[in-house]
Amino acid sequence: MSDVNRLPAPFGRLIDRSETVSFDFEGRTISGFKGDTIASALCANDQWMISRSFKYHRPRGVLTMAGQDANTLVQLADEPNCLADKYPAKNGLKVKAQNYFGSFDNDMARVVELVHRFLPVGFYYKTFNEKKQSWSFWEPIVRAMTGLGAIDPKADFHESYYDKQYLFADVAVIGGGPAGLAAAQAAAEAGAEVILIEENVALGGSLGYARFDAEGVRASRQLGDFERVLAGTKGVEIMTGTICSGLFSDNWIPLIKGNRFYKLRAKSIVVATGSIEQPAVFRNNDLPGVIMASAAQRLIRLYGVRPGRKAVILAANDDAYGAALDLIDAGLTVAAIADLRPTVPQTPLVAAVAARGIEILAGHGISEALYSAKTHISGAVLAPVTGEGTLGGGGKSVACDLILMSVGFSPAGQLLHHAGAKFGYCRQSDMFQPVELPAKVHAAGSVNNVYDLGAVIADGKRAGLAAAKDAGLNVASVPAAITEKGNVGRTHPWPIFPHDRGFDFVDFDEDLKYHDLINGIADGYDNVELLKRYSTVGMGPSQGRHSAVTSVRIVSRETGVDIAGMSVTTQRPPYTPEKFGHLAGRVFDPGRRTAMHHRHLELGAQMMPAGVWWRPAYYGGKADRTNAIETEVKAVRENVGLIDVSTLGGLDVRGPDAAEFLNRMYTFSYTKQPIGRSRYVLMTDNAGVITDDGVACRFHDEHFYVTATTSGVDAVYRQMLFWNAQWRLDVDVANVTAALCGVNIAGPKSRQVLQKVCTDIDLSPEGFPYMGVKMGTVAGIPARLMRVGFVGELGYEIHVPAGFGEALWDELMEAGKPEGIRPFGVEAQRVLRLEKGHIIVSQDTDGLTNVWEADMPWALAKTKPFFVGGRSTEIMGKMKLARKLVGFTLKDSGDPCPEECHLVLKGEEIVGRITSAVKSPSVGKVVGLAYVHGDDSAPGTEFTIKVQGGRRITGVVTKYPFYDPENKRQEM
Amino acid sequence: MKVMNCPLNGPRNISEFAWGGEVKPMPDPATMGDKEWAAWLFLEANEAGLVREWWCHVPTSYWFIAERNNITDEIIKTYPATELFNTRVEFAAKAPSGSGEKK
């Protein structure tokens, strides 16, 4: 079999017959042309069944040919749930149908149909709500039977490059049909910068496939006119093949084209998304061969595919007759037209059809589609309409392999819903229509309930001018809203004909039949939103595009609530599924590196994240971690080590009020701090919670260089600006963290090394004492030097402009060679500081820790009038302490070292946790910090720690520093 | 995504901004009772309607004030903090009694 259904040119405006493509479908080789979709190529090859349905595994084929239904979801090798009627046919694709067991043509699970009465509406609610244990029985069955495509973890996934881009426009026009084209043209002619977004590969919308006149020339002539005018109009950017997946605040418009996610910001929007042709309900209305009239026209005109050989048309409007003429032109036989209307108006299209001798049965419907082959229809039973939703008995069987449904439309209003538009029911047209639009959003064309082609174009022009005006362009006058809309008689109010033997589908995605909805309403879910959740109507991949209006009609009739007061269920973004790749885009993850980063790598450092920075954890192989850290600790304690401290926060606080400002921001007092000295800073927030610490170095009466923690500095800086926006002190704060990089050279031999490269500063203990700060040069580089004691040894912190950082590192490493200087990392630094009992804010404190719990009342200035958090600290000082941070060692030296966050117990009650613990190389035992119960904080008190595996060990509260308790070494 | 007009930088995506809480004047910490202080600290009016808030434009660390309607999600206006805070705030030195006064 080959493409037996292919029509000759000029049918098939989207295909390029000079280039063939071939792909595999269920083991069959399918050949088509460039421009085909998977579905159009399958139909051309007479392969009508494309997938099976979700619940009953019924055969399904194309329904809309517009990517609006779930019938054509297929499985590709590396991607499930692809819309076969949108996905381009490409060489080498491996396409499989979805939802079948055994073989596609002979699905073993289709027997489910035979027992469908045992799968009632609300199956999940009824089965699992009270009998929860039954889930274990049903789960494997449900999981295997339902669901859509599969992700094959073994498939050969190719990495794809996804990215994002911002776009800007005065006016965004969504939808490239006649209304959108007219809107874009009008807005551009008014001087607006316009972006026109079309989901399909070509502009034109209905102009590309529909028939507006008996001669069949109006559409293509109109499209040609638009194309000519737009080509000569400045300021319209056309994006085809682009999905607009939502409308958000302030006209923020996500667009998906290929692997790129665009974020368009427009000043105003025209939504011209058209309408969705609606199905009729009758028995077997879901089988391959039953399609929308517009789908047949799309197959013929867009893809040059004959949709069948012999057709019956179910009609309720003039459009059906345009479709009939198209079928005849494409060489099909039209066996009969069953028109639901009691009398058929004699329009030019109807007259043209009648003139071709086609049988038109006024006041008739289809009661049932017949099938002989398992996978395609073979006839239709036509019967007279006897009332709303009822047909006369008997009926007449007509052999056919194609049934077209042309009974009405519903606005494609998803995007307007997203934007916050309100929809109401229009009695004249029996359709919903937008009745209230948000500011700067306009609707045009059939989404706005305007159908006559001339009116659609006029409506588009009106909306385009209104949008241009919204965008601030000079528009002399915006035409009034269209009144002659051509919307009456397009949509039948009740194209629903339930059948005694069922399979009269309301929702194809979820396999819901007419009586499923009736039963759901009878179960008490008599509101569309409730019924949706109970029955799952409208919850499948097509999101109610073909079922929402039908279910509203059914609920209205069953409950007696006037449809005019009802609305369809809420529609939310996205309009179609978005891939994770689109949402993730290209990942932007700006990690920060210090000037010495590459030197660490060259020295074999294991890098670790510290806030947004990368820092060396230790130097050496991962297998040698413990040994590497111990060696680094030993180097600092006994010799000399060098650590990169560039990531430490740095703030220059300058001005006449600098000291006053620090007094307010930190717990200590800074007014009398001498120039050339540093002082500890501890920050609390308004609630008295410790948020940061560091040192303030006074270089001038009006200049403090304040350090902050690596991860805290940005918040500290922001808080400082926040408070001074209120206090209005004469002080300037600059965040100079990245501008200055720094090292700490520490250890008994640090002075000896430093003095080789630092000759303009007296480094003697008298000239440069502990806690002293100085400016000078190191290796000729301008530097700020501080004698601080975080690791508890003689040491100097040296901060230099970042551009000199690598050279500074090189010079110090070179100068320290004779002494055996050794770089040390964050891990060794953590051990060293813990041996000294220095806390790390946010490791040893948490979101509740106050000054009293941290046992730091020594950091409070008693007499100053105010600091942030002071009042709360004062109040908490009067309260009983629930917990307290203490130093500890282990009672039994054979016990393992506890880990961070191991629990501290009092009896069986959790009262605290370990915040830091290490087997200290310098003191030869486990030392650490922990929160214990407030009553247990006296040195010598024992407490219980629950360690790995639930084991309990005993800790002993111990005074700290654990190492060099008299702090002699750092003051050498 | 919403757009917010930064008084310094003009209209920008809201993702460039950080929220800083409602503008609520701090009572005098020296004279305020413990309970009243805690109430000011932890209780928010959280009223529906017009709210006046601190916002920060993150790339420039610029703090300003925005008034918005939290029912309609409309930003009514934004302006520099100096429009509300234009004089230097002082805290009185602690008196021996422990009471102080904000000038």
Add this chain to the structure above:
Amino acid sequence: MNAINPTSLKRRSFIYRELVKLGAAFGEVNGAAVALNFGATREAELASARRLALADLSVLPHAGFKGRGTAEWLTAQGLSIGPDSNIAYGQAGGELAARLAPAEIFLLDSLAGSGALMQRLNSAWKWAEAAPRPQQGYPLPRQDSHGWFMLAGEFAPEMFSKMCGVDLRRDRFADGQIAQTSVAKMGAIIIRADRKVKYGRAHAAYHVLADIASAEYLWSCLLDAGEEFGIKPVGLTALRDLEQ
């Protein structure tokens, strides 16, 4: 300027390794190595700079002042600074004084990179001695806080739109305008600074100033975003020659 190795000087660009890998030939400016060209012919680098090119200017002199009185003090020092923020004001020597806020100025040297203005200002600035203290602002270490790239060429605005949410197209973002915004999730300052040719013609160019510690990241992001437009690294020579 003779060919030099970036590590022979103590001041270094944070991305000198990337420049070396791309085949840069360096010359000395401001006590550091700057990439002069990347081995292509002069015409080829000029063509890249007109189409889309990225250059690292991080070691060229740049500086800043901030705090109450900044603009007044700089004006007294002979700079010409207009009243509006987020505008870069051109100076006599081809430098730019970018007014980031009413009391904050970011100074960029001309591409000649002599540093004369910055040196003069830095040595003129002193702590005021006594009351009544004149308001003067304070120097900022901008040379080292911000990496400095130039993105030149007609495709630059489109490329920016892949990583920045501000509309930088030439008819919406005028020469001299400043956007302080987020680029590739980093805070960044973008200044449009066209390279002017005779008769009012100009080549599109933008300064990009951003956290020096993420310079390698931003450099790679910009090259990646520009790939579809055929971006090339160019040296200082091509940027200078654009104005001839």
